[in-house]
Structures are given as C-alpha cells and as structure tokens.
Amino acid sequence: MSKVLRINMEDLSHKWQNVKPAHKTYAGRAFTSTILSEEVDPTCHPLREQNKIVISPGLLAGTLAPSSGRLSVGAKSPLTGGIKEANAGGLTGTRLGNLGVRGIIIEGAPKNSKDWYSILVGKDKCEILKTNQYAGIGLYDLIGKVWKDHPTKPGIIGCGVAGQRLLENAGVFGNNIENSDPGRYAGRGGLGAVFGSKRIVAVISDGKGGSRPEAKDQEKFDEARKTFVKSLNAHAVTGKLKDDKGEPYGGLKNYGTNILLNILSEAGGLPTRGFRSGRFDKAAKISGEAVHDLVDKTKAKFGDKAEGKYAHACHPGCVMACSNIVPYEETGKQHVSPLEYETAWSLGANLGIGILHDVAELNRLCNDIGLDTIEAGNTIAMFMEAGIIPFGDGPKAIALLKKAYDEDSVEGRLVSSGAQTAGKTLGVTRIPSVKGQALPAYDPRPIKGIGVTYATSTMGADHTAGYTIAAEILGIKGKVTDPRDLKKAELSQAFQATTAYIDSTGYCLFIAFCILDDDDGFNAMKTTVDSFLGEDIDVTSYGKDVLKKEREFNKKAGFTEADDRLPEFFKTEPLPPHNVVFDVPDEELDAVFKGF
Amino acid sequence: MISMIVNVKLYATLRKLAPKNVQIGEAFPLDLDSPTVNGVLHKLGIGEEQAKIIMVNGTRVTKFDHELHANDTVVIFPPVGGG
Numbered sequence: 001m002s003k004v005l006r007i008n009m010e011d012l013s014h015k016w017q018n019v020k021p022a023h024k025t026y027a028g029r030a031f032t033s034t035i036l037s038e039e040v041d042p043t044c045h046p047l048r049e050q051n052k053i054v055i056s057p058g059l060l061a062g063t064l065a066p067s068s069g070r071l072s073v074g075a076k077s078p079l080t081g082g083i084k085e086a087n088a089g090g091l092t093g094t095r096l097g098n099l100g101v102r103g104i105i106i107e108g109a110p111k112n113s114k115d116w117y118s119i120l121v122g123k124d125k126c127e128i129l130k131t132n133q134y135a136g137i138g139l140y141d142l143i144g145k146v147w148k149d150h151p152t153k154p155g156i157i158g159c160g161v162a163g164q165r166l167l168e169n170a171g172v173f174g175n176n177i178e179n180s181d182p183g184r185y186a187g188r189g190g191l192g193a194v195f196g197s198k199r200i201v202a203v204i205s206d207g208k209g210g211s212r213p214e215a216k217d218q219e220k221f222d223e224a225r226k227t228f229v230k231s232l233n234a235h236a237v238t239g240k241l242k243d244d245k246g247e248p249y250g251g252l253k254n255y256g257t258n259i260l261l262n263i264l265s266e267a268g269g270l271p272t273r274g275f276r277s278g279r280f281d282k283a284a285k286i287s288g289e290a291v292h293d294l295v296d297k298t299k300a301k302f303g304d305k306a307e308g309k310y311a312h313a314c315h316p317g318c319v320m321a322c323s324n325i326v327p328y329e330e331t332g333k334q335h336v337s338p339l340e341y342e343t344a345w346s347l348g349a350n351l352g353i354g355i356l357h358d359v360a361e362l363n364r365l366c367n368d369i370g371l372d373t374i375e376a377g378n379t380i381a382m383f384m385e386a387g388i389i390p391f392g393d394g395p396k397a398i399a400l401l402k403k404a405y406d407e408d409s410v411e412g413r414l415v416s417s418g419a420q421t422a423g424k425t426l427g428v429t430r431i432p433s434v435k436g437q438a439l440p441a442y443d444p445r446p447i448k449g450i451g452v453t454y455a456t457s458t459m460g461a462d463h464t465a466g467y468t469i470a471a472e473i474l475g476i477k478g479k480v481t482d483p484r485d486l487k488k489a490e491l492s493q494a495f496q497a498t499t500a501y502i503d504s505t506g507y508c509l510f511i512a513f514c515i516l517d518d519d520d521g522f523n524a525m526k527t528t529v530d531s532f533l534g535e536d537i538d539v540t541s542y543g544k545d546v547l548k549k550e551r552e553f554n555k556k557a558g559f560t561e562a563d564d565r566l567p568e569f570f571k572t573e574p575l576p577p578h579n580v581v582f583d584v585p586d587e588e589l590d591a592v593f594k595g596f
Numbered sequence: 597m598i599s600m601i602v603n604v605k606l607y608a609t610l611r612k613l614a615p616k617n618v619q620i621g622e623a624f625p626l627d628l629d630s631p632t633v634n635g636v637l638h639k640l641g642i643g644e645e646q647a648k649i650i651m652v653n654g655t656r657v658t659k660f661d662h663e664l665h666a667n668d669t670v671v672i673f674p675p676v677g678g679g
Binding site: 258 | 677
C-alpha cells in the first residue's frame with residue numbers, strides 16, 4: 001500500500017497519509033504536478049515558505065520492469081516562475097518505490113533558522129536530522145559522508161552550495177548506484193534552490209526492509225516486462241552492447257546519449273559558440289565516439305585499475321545503460337559520471353570548447369557545486385558573449401565556474417544564476433531562453449518542431465518535454481519528418497502528451513526510441529502499466545491531463561501566449577550552414593494547446 | 597564502368613567499416629563503380645537497415661538511388677538516439 005509522507009519544515013514535523021483515491025493512478029510527474037496544482041498558490045514566491053517540494057518515484061519504480069526507476073521532483077520553479085517537474089535516475093526512485101512511498105511533500109520553511117537539515121526516510125519511518133556538517137561542502141564529499149553515516153547504501157538527493165545560496169540555476173543532485181558521483185541530476189528549473197529555501201541539504205532514502213511493489217495482475221505484469229526487455233535489447237538504439245559477432249550494436253550502450261553530437265553537427269543543427277553556427281569543427285573530439293575510444297584506451301593501458309566505462313546503468317534495473325564514466329587519460333581514474341550529450345554540447349560546442357578533458361572538468365564542477373549543466377553552459381556563454389572571457393577558452397571557463405564555490409564572489413553567484421539573469425546583467429541581447437529557462441542542444445532554426453516544443457512547453461525551453469528530434473532528425477517511427485516543415489503543432493503536442501505519461505510511469509524517456517518503432521514493445525510497455533494498476537490507461541489522455549494541470553498552473557502564475565515564443569534573434573539571425581531563421585508562425589505555436 | 601571518387605564519413609557502430617587510422621569525423625576517399633548512395637553502401641558492405649541517416653553535402657537524402665557527383669561528401673549514420 002503506497003503512502004504519502006508530508007513534512008512540515010516550519011515545525012519540523014511529519015505525518016504519513018494515504019494516497020487520495022482521486023490520485024491512485026498518479027505517480028512521478030502526474031503526482032508532482034497534480035499536488036502542486038492543488039496545493040500551491042501559483043503566484044507564490046518560489047523561494048519562500050508557501051512553495052512546496054514534491055518528490056515522487058515513477059509508478060513502476062522498484063519493480064522489475066526494465067529502466068523504470070526514474071524519480072520526479074516538482075515545485076514552482078525559481079528559474080521560470082512556473083510549474084516544474086525534473087526527473088532523474090540514480091538510487092532514490094528505486095529506494096522510495098521499495099519503501100512504498102508514492103510521494104514526499106515538503107512544505108513550509110524554518111523561521112530564521114541558521115541550521116541545515118536532512119530528511120531520512122526508511123521503512124515506515126522518517127527523521128528530520130540537523131546536519132550542518134553537510135552544508136557548505138562539495139557534493140562529492142557530501143555523498144561520501146552520507147554513506148559513511150548511513151551504511152545501507154541509501155539514495156541521496158538534495159542541493160549543493162548553489163542551492164543553499166538560493167541561486168536560480170541550482171539543480172537537484174542525486175547519487176549514482178556506486179555513490180561515486182552526485183551526477184544524477186533532476187537538473188532543470190532551479191529546484192535545488194527550493195531545497196535551500198527550506199534549509200534542506202539532503203533527502204536520504206534508506207531502502208532497508210523494503211520490498212518490490214506488487215502489481216494488481218502480477219502474472220500479466222511479469223510476462224509483459226519480459227517481452228519489453230526483449231524488445232529493448234533488440235532495438236539498434238536501446239539494444240545490447242554487442243551483436244552475435246561481437247561487434248558494437250546498441251547505440252546508447254556503446255556511445256551514450258552523446259552519440260548525437262556528431263549527427264547534430266553534420267545536420268547543421270548543433271548550436272555552436274552561443275547559437276552562432278549549427279556546426280562545430282571540433283564536435284568529433286568531444287563526442288560519444290571519443291569517450292568510447294578514451295574508455296577503451298585507458299582500459300588497455302591501466303587494466304583493472306581503469307575506472308572508465310560505457311554501458312553504465314544510471315539506476316538499478318536499467319537495461320539501456322546509456323550512462324558512462326569518463327576517465328582521466330593520464331591515470332584511468334574516474335573524472336566525471338556521466339557526460340551526457342546535452343552537457344557535452346552546453347559546456348563544449350556551445351562554448352567553442354573542443355577538448356574533452358576541459359568539458360569533463362566543467363561537468364564535474366557543476367556536479368560538485370550543484371548546478372544544472374545545460375543552464376550552466378548557457379550562462380558561461382553569456383560571459384563569453386559579453387567579452388569577459390573568450391569563446392573556446394576552456395581554462396578560463398573552468399576558472400570562472402570555480403568562483404561559484406566562493407560565497408563572497410559576485411561573479412560566482414552570477415554564474416550560478418542562469419543565462420537570463422547573467423545575460424541581462426552583462427548587457428547581452430542574445431539570450432537563448434524561453435520562460436527564463438535556457439535552450440538545450442538543438443537549434444530551433446533548422447529543426448522547427450523542437451522550436452515549437454521549446455516555445456510552448458510548460459517547463460520553459462526543454463527538449464525532453466516533446467522530443468520531436470526523434471522524428472525530425474533520427475527517423476524514429478519509420479519515415480523522417482522534414483525538419484524544415486513548419487506545420488509542427490500536432491507533432492509537438494503528441495510528443496508532449498506521450499512524454500507526460502512516460503514521465504509518470506518511472507520509465508526512462510529513452511524507451512521511446514524503441515516503443516515508437518516497435519509496436520510489440522509499445523504494447524508490452526503499456527501492459528506493464530495497466531496490469532500494475534489494474535486498469536486500462538489511455539496514454540494520450542493521461543498525458544494531456546497532466547499537461548492541462550500544468551498549463552492551468554502557469555496561467556494562474558501569469559503566463560500568456562506571449563510567453564510561448566522564442567527569443568527574437570532566432571527569428572532574425574540566420575544560422576549557418578543552412579542560413580535559416582525560425583519562421584514558424586505564432587498561430588502554429590498557439591495551435592499546440594488550443595482547446596486545452 | 598565509370599570510376600569516381602567521393603568522400604565518406606562513418607559514425608558510431610559503422611566506424612568499424614572505415615579504413616584503419618581514420619579519425620572520428622574524418623572523411624576518407626572512396627572509389628565508386630556505381631555513382632549512387634547504393635554504390636557507397638555496396639562498396640562498404642553496409643546494409644540498408646544500418647544506413648538509417650544519410651547526408652550528402654550536409655543535406656539529408658532518403659533515396660538509396662540518389663545520384664552522386666565527384667567529390668561529394670557522403671555521411672552515414674546507423675540508427676541513433678539520445679537526448
């Protein structure tokens with residue numbers, strides 16, 4: 001029986017509640033967005049006591065369904081001023097699923113407190129611990145200390161120094177399975193700062209005594225999940241590491257998400273040097289293929305001592321295993337985990353940096369300080385755009401980011417505050433943000449559909465919210481949708497609705513590459529959800545219901561259609577090499593949510 | 597039989613079919629007997645299902661009989677996904 005844990009940080013109390021009957025099919029994003037829309041005043045200050053943090057493992061987290069252990073974190077976003085859900089892998093989703101926790105709702109804030117707290121959740125127990133020793137330190141140190149203090153291999157999420165200082169690009173970190181890196185980020189939207197505002201450093205989930213959640217129809221569930229594993233393993237994107245001849249097979253396992261860097265560059269859609277070009281001449285040096293080669297090279301040189309990896313799972317039970325551990329070339333030891341496509345872009349191509357070590361170091365710093373890498377790269381680009389440091393200068397970018405450790409450094413605070421705040425402060429007019437959140441790694445000028453998603457998503461500019469790239473560039477689902485076609489409202493809406501469903505199930509969004517291509521995979525996936533709940537859930541209407549609640553929240557927070565637009569420079573500055581602008585008409589953007 | 601040189605780039609799981617010592621993202625010359633995309637695939641032993649995304653001089657092409665000209669750059673990707 002799932003429970004909801006409600007924590008009040010004003011009087012440091014907690015209570016366990018039953019899941020409301022009306023919420024029984026909600027988990028993950030559906031749960032966080034429903035609770036926020038029912039309980040949080042959309043006009044509240046996101047960093048004061050009226051905001052709430054909602055944490056919810058996806059519906060199937062903790063079960064044996066493949067790649068189903070994602071965790072959603074929601075709150076009103078300090079970055080966008082709207083509703084936010086960010087999700088990640090790591091250990092916490094699985095631990096909470098095993099503990100039977102549907103959600104944790106954290107409300108209020110301690111009055112005038114100088115103390116820092118952590119929340120320890122276990123089997124039928126919750127403690128709010130005073131943990132000042134966890135505050136003000138790097139997150140690599142923090143996760144090590146937590147596992148020393150709590151030797152049951154708990155999941156950990158929370159905020160780093162950026163969140164503790166209430167800075168708007170603070171992400172919510174998560175420890176990885178090995179507890180070697182705090183790099184499993186529910187990164188976007190500044191939710192780490194909401195943790196900081198409630199004086200919480202960490203939420204520690206101790207799975208001891210937990211058990212696997214049971215499906216309503218366990219037999220059907222088990223059959224479907226096995227079919228789904230086969231389907232995922234067979235697909236060329238999500239599939240196994242090697243084929244029968246021992247040659248590299250599955251794209252994600254071999255090269256990670258960063259398999260995309262070269263294709264986006266070749267397609268002319270890789271935003272480079274602050275969205276000035278669609279191609280990066282050093283893309284290959286920081287691509288997934290380069291990480292793959294570095295891992296192999298360091299393995300050959302250092303043998304058992306080599307720590308680099310590809311085909312690395314981000315959460316227990318992930319069969320796609322797109323994560324990696326990037327090693328130092330000189331020692332073979334772990335430098336950072338993971339290095340994702342979005343990060344290789346934001347801290348690499350977007351800054352004109354083509355040296356893998358420098359990109360990995362910028363990523364490691366973000367993980368340690370508690371910053372979202374997509375927003376951090378865009379923010380550093382504002383410093384480059386303003387001429388404070390040059391594009392392409394890795395060491396200067398690293399030195400700038402290191403200032404974020406220093407509580408007294410104004411530059412350090414600015415580099416932790418997101419692209420819009422930094423850009424405006426530094427006099428930049430080319431700020432690539434929608435609803436205050438900076439764009440990810442696909443330029444919307446040559447690839448129109450993703451621009452429609454950036455403009456209209458409830459989350460601000462977010463590729464995962466409606467990943468039309470799958471149809472426009474990757475040719476998933478049979479034929480390729482022309483990226484230059486302007487009629488993209490329907491495509492974007494379909495992806496946005498399906499995504500809201502997937503984000504609620506606990507499944508990783510990357511299952512989409514398989515289920516869009518393979519009907520058996522789709523049916524098996526849907527059957528796992530339906531047999532778990534004991535009811536037939538319509539994927540699209542479930543997703544639309546979530547989107548409706550989010551749109552409504554944003555409307556009450558003050559958003560209008562005028563906020564569903566891209567920054568002006570995308571409409572006026574042609575992007576080489578194709579020399580195109582974003583020319584989707586406003587009516588097409590407004591058509592995405594017409595009738596919602 | 598005509599003979600014509602085009603430049604080819606292979607990525608991800610297709611890289612193993614490029615000549616040794618070709619760097620990631622580096623084009624290598626290929627002498628074609630048949631001046632089409634299919635000619636490239638045949639010569640390199642790439643199955644149609646593996647050649648998921650093909651670009652000629654930076655533009656996506658979807659027909660395997662797409663005609664090629666001397667010095668064209670042909671980029672081939674297997675099925676890829678990420679994000």
